[in-house]
Amino acid sequence: MADITRRFGFRHLRSTPTSHIRHLRGGRLAHEGTGLAFWFRPLTAAISEVPADDRELAMMFHARTADFQDLAVQATVTYRISDPTTAATRLDFGIDPDTGSWRAEPLAQLGTLLTETAQQHALQLIARTPLADTLVDGVTAVRERIAAGLAAEPRLAEIGVAVLAVRVTAVRPEAEMERALRTPAREQVQQEADRATYERRAVAVERERTIAENELASQIELARREEELVTQRGTNARREAEHKAAADAVRTGADAARRTRMAVAEAEAAGTLAVQQAEGVRTLGEAKAAAEAAWLTAHQQAGPEVLRALALIRLAEHLPRIDSVTLTPDVLTGLLARLAAPGAPDAAAENGR
Numbered sequence: 001m002a003d004i005t006r007r008f009g010f011r012h013l014r015s016t017p018t019s020h021i022r023h024l025r026g027g028r029l030a031h032e033g034t035g036l037a038f039w040f041r042p043l044t045a046a047i048s049e050v051p052a053d054d055r056e057l058a059m060m061f062h063a064r065t066a067d068f069q070d071l072a073v074q075a076t077v078t079y080r081i082s083d084p085t086t087a088a089t090r091l092d093f094g095i096d097p098d099t100g101s102w103r104a105e106p107l108a109q110l111g112t113l114l115t116e117t118a119q120q121h122a123l124q125l126i127a128r129t130p131l132a133d134t135l136v137d138g139v140t141a142v143r144e145r146i147a148a149g150l151a152a153e154p155r156l157a158e159i160g161v162a163v164l165a166v167r168v169t170a171v172r173p174e175a176e177m178e179r180a181l182r183t184p185a186r187e188q189v190q191q192e193a194d195r196a197t198y199e200r201r202a203v204a205v206e207r208e209r210t211i212a213e214n215e216l217a218s219q220i221e222l223a224r225r226e227e228e229l230v231t232q233r234g235t236n237a238r239r240e241a242e243h244k245a246a247a248d249a250v251r252t253g254a255d256a257a258r259r260t261r262m263a264v265a266e267a268e269a270a271g272t273l274a275v276q277q278a279e280g281v282r283t284l285g286e287a288k289a290a291a292e293a294a295w296l297t298a299h300q301q302a303g304p305e306v307l308r309a310l311a312l313i314r315l316a317e318h319l320p321r322i323d324s325v326t327l328t329p330d331v332l333t334g335l336l337a338r339l340a341a342p343g344a345p346d347a348a349a350e351n352g353r
Contacts, residue, residue: 002049004100011097012039018053020084042097050084050093059115063126065134074170077114083160090159121149138171
């Protein structure tokens with residue numbers, strides 16, 4: 001909006017660089033251009049201010065698809081007044097000379113024109129398209145249709161308006177329909193997630209089975225090797241037992257032979273000893289017999305006195321041992337008396353014999 005200053009019944013206008021000013025004085029063009037500043041008299045001046053910058057127009061409208069479903073379309077149109085002179089003559093962009101504000105609402109009028117034109121082309125497209133196809137390709141199709149329709153609209157060219165860009169931000173059904181449409185996709189995504197979970201579990205089970213089979217194969221191989229080890233140990237033990245039995249048999253035979261030889265040697269020694277003992281006994285018996293015979297022969301040739309002396313000697317040999325003899329005075333007295341009597345030496349000699 002232009003700035004207007006009052007001075008002594010005159011007005012001074014200063015516009016912005018993005019505003020196109022058109023000043024008519026008495027029906028004739030006095031000033032025209034962007035970024036102007038000039039003095040004017042309010043009673044004779046007719047001033048129009050046309051924006052020359054790019055403007056954004058947000059719009060939202062409802063449409064019905066081929067299967068009678070309601071859709072909400074959100075779009076934004078970027079436009080610019082490319083011919084401000086023509087626009088000033090077709091739309092009321094006149095401003096109040098005292099305040100500088102528009103007397104009418106030209107931008108609202110222009111926005112209504114753009115919105116209705118864009119809505120018309122979007123409705124024609126959506127009305128022939130089912131809901132599912134509209135939700136899939138609706139944003140691009142609606143944007144292209146609105147852009148083409150606005151570019152081909154003759155009235156916009158007549159008022160000097162150029163459409164720079166069209167953006168469609170959303171094509172959305174009703175809340176209930178949107179939830180209903182989300183359900184199959186949600187279920188499909190859930191099914192994919194479940195399938196991925198099942199596949200992961202199946203892979204895990206397969207890996208566990210492979211691991212279990214490997215462990216079982218390892219256990220079987222270990223058991224087979226243990227069996228071979230037990231068999232080998234049995235074979236070794238049997239061979240050791242056979243060798244030990246053979247050694248024992250050899251050792252037993254050697255011991256038996258040695259014992260036999262020893263027994264034979266002992267028997268021969270015993271026989272020799274018995275023969276020697278028998279020979280000694282025989283020789284001793286013969287010697288004893290010879291001694292007895294000689295003794296008897298000597299006794300036969302001896303006299304009676306000799307025989308009595310020998311008998312006394314033999315008797316003395318068989319008497320018990322006498323350690324001590326006690327002689328009393330009575331015995332000594334009688335013995336002395338006998339010794340003193342006549343014939344005592346003869347008796348003593350006899351006793352000596």
